[in-house]
Amino acid sequence: MSQTTVSRLSERTGLETSRPLLDAMANAVYTTDRNGIITYYNPAAATLWGSEPQVGVTRWCGSFRMRNLDGSPLAHEDCPMAVCVKTGKSVDNREILVERLDGLQRRVRISPRPILDDAGQIVGAINTIDDVTEQRQSERDRDASNQLTESILRNSKDCIKLLDLDGTLRSINPCGCSSLELASSDEALGKNYFDFWQPADREAAVAAAHSAQQTGSGRFTADFVSMSGKTTTWDEILSLINDAEGAPTGYLVISRDITAELNEAREKTRQLARQKALTEIGALALAEGSFQTFMDQTAERVAEVLEAPLVKILPFADQADHLWLAAGVGWKPGLVGKAIVGVELESQAGYTLSVNGPVVVPDLHTETRFNGSTLMHDHGVRSGMSVTIAGTTSRPFGVIGIHDTRRREFDEGEIAFLQTVANLIASCHRHHESIKHQTLLVREIAHRSGNMLQVVTSIFSQTARNSDSLAEAKSKFEQRLGQMSKANLLISNNGWTKCGVRDLVAQTLDLFVDQVEISGRDVVLPADLCFDLGLVLHELATNSNKYGAFASDEGRVALRWSVETRDDGQEFVLTWKDSKRQPAAPVPSTGFGAKLIGQLVESKWRGKVTTELDPTFSCRLSLPLTTG
Structure with a gap:
């Protein structure tokens, strides 16, 4: 009432x-x-x-x-x-x-x-x-509930939407606006939810809506491409909304961005795959078999794990003037085992050798540090990364690299994986070289023991004949014998096999290291040639110490070497040039040192010795190189 x-x-x-x-x-x-x-x-x-x-x-x-x-x-x-x-x-x-x-x-x-x-x-x-x-x-509770709901909608990291049955968008929270890259909800209201998706995903969205009408809820996962081109992956849940009489009026859609979760899961999968691959490559490095087989299988595993269409393993050539494609995946037929890559800074491999660390190229089209080799351009390379493989000496073994024909970013895990593979290759190479050196050393000791005695006897005889006194003969012979010992030790340390010119020069001229300016690639020469070249360098240093640059602290020697290509093959060229010559120095062409150099270079190795005295002493050696 x-x-x-x-x-x-x-x-x-x-x-x-x-x-x-x-x-x-x-x-x-x-x-x-x-x-x-x-x-x-x-x-x-x-x-x-x-x-x-x-x-x-x-x-x-x-x-x-x-x-x-x-x-x-x-x-x-x-x-x-x-x-x-x-x-x-x-x-x-x-x-x-x-x-x-x-x-x-x-x-x-x-x-x-x-x-x-x-x-x-x-x-x-x-x-x-x-x-x-x-x-x-009740009103206060309802107000609090409404405020809580509004707060949840406003602050939720999920995109929450209300749709009509035909998909027309009637409400969307701030997260939804942000995901759609809209300034306000007004820009989205009235648009059709199903049209937000790409054709294939739109079908999944419609199917989820039909499922919601039948069972009360539907769900699908799809990629959304924003207006700026950014792609994200969403988990979409559609729930049917009914009125008081139970008649359906629309859908509540809760959308969750699962891009980060998927990326994290994918990264964990990739990490496990990389760990497994490293274990397998490590086992291959310890297994019996050729080093070539190891490189071939390693390249295949790297290509598989990093999903790289192109993989290359590039060792140094002996002459140090180029790298060659020893193993790889994805290259045109006939290139593996034959293709060469320059070591100049214009190529990625050459640039990699010049820096301390990995070289990553997201886009070769915009790269400014180098242009890329012909090999890469011929295969449409767009991106890649490469690291140096350490060698058994101061000279690197070479480079390992992967490449893709599309623009691609490489993460820290992928870079670390490739660096670890490079370390495994270096370790395996050292292991194989050690076994080979041991075998060669035993064989060479038996072969050279007799020859060495003959060489020593010959040098002693020649030294004695060209000395004015027993004391002089003793001094000269000890110096030459010492140089033979140094050269022999350097070469035998590696199993009497190839050695680098830089190591040979450093050991032979260690007393004059501050007075020598050297220039040349770390060329690798056969053991016998290195041994004889050590004797030649010793004689040149002895002459310079008496009559040339080494006779004073201010004197300098310019030592240059290179590998030059001729019509009949390649030759190793070494030039020695003193910066000064002592007054009244004898002509260095009649002594035993000059004779020894001539015998070793011209008689034994079929090379050529050219000397000049004016204005200072210089000597040019040309020695033919055999292939293989």
Whole structure:
């Protein structure tokens, strides 16, 4: 019953007539006279107050205590009922807090109205009280829930959307706008959700919607390409939304970006594959078999694990003037074993040899450090990375590289993998070289022991004949014998096999290292030639120490060597040039040193010796190189 009806009912029929109706009301109702003294209250009012006020005594209200909504005290004489009686005016829907004697507090909405006599004079008032405690609490809970929902939608890292049944977008949260690269949701609303996807994924989205209509939910995973071209992968869950009657009205779509999760899972898979490959390559390095077989199988494993269409292993040629394609994957038929790559800085391999660390090329088209070799351009190489393979001496073994025909970024794990493979190749090469050297050394000791005695005897005889005294002969012979020992030690350390010219020069001229300016690639020469070349360098140094640059601390020797190509093959050319010549120095063409150089270079190796004396001493040696 409305407040107006209650007021009129009281005015029309009187309180006594209305009492049964008022007693039955669920709302608290009470009346006062013109002085605010309570004249009636129904059971609901007594329950609300927690006590029964004295009719004819209690004034204004039966509550133990009243408060405003902010918690401040509200005196009885200032309560809405008192205001109504005092002013003769109704108070509509005023909400306050009423407190019982036991401390229970309720929130109520009160609407006191004056009761007038026939003359229009106030004779009292009637007040209806609605307990709105639960209603207001429910509203607060609902508001809190709405705020929480809004906060979740606003801060969620998931893209949350509401769709009509036809896929029209009706709502989208900020994450969704960010994912779609939109400034606000207004740019997305009204668009069709299914049109966001590429054709193949659109079919999956439609199928998920049909599944949601049948079972309540549907799910699919798809790649989304943003307006800027960025590709991300999303896990999409569609849930059917029904109205109060159970009729479907649309879909709730929760989209989660799983790009990072997928990338992490893929990276773990790649890491495991790389670890497995390194284990297999390590086992191959220790297994019996040829080094060539090891390189071939290693190239295949690298290509597989790094998903690289092109792999190359490039050892140094003996002449150190180029690298050659010893093993590889993906190259045109006939190139593996034959193709050569220059060591100049213009090629990636050559540049790799000049730096300390891996060389990574995301895009050869924009590369500025080098141009790339003809081999790479002929195969449409776009990207790649390469590392140096350490050698058994100071000279590197070569380079290993991988290449792709598309633009590609290489991560730290891939770079570390290739570097580790390079280390395994270096280790395997040292192992195979060690075995080969041991075999050759044993064979060479048996072969050379007799020859060495003959050489020593010959040098002693020649030295004695060309010396003025026994002491001079002894000194010269000890020096030459010492050089033979050094050369023999250098070569035998590697199993009497090939050795580098730089190591030979460093050992032979160690006493004059600060006075020698050397220039030349670290050419590898046969053991016998290295041995004889060591004797030649010793004689040249001895001559310079007596009559040339080494005779003074200021003197310098320019030592140059190279491999030159002639019509009939290649030859090793070495040039020695003193910066100064001592006055009255004898012509260095009649002594034993000059004869020894001539015998070794021209008689034994079919080479040529050219000397000049003006303005300073210089000597040019040309020695033919055999292939293989």
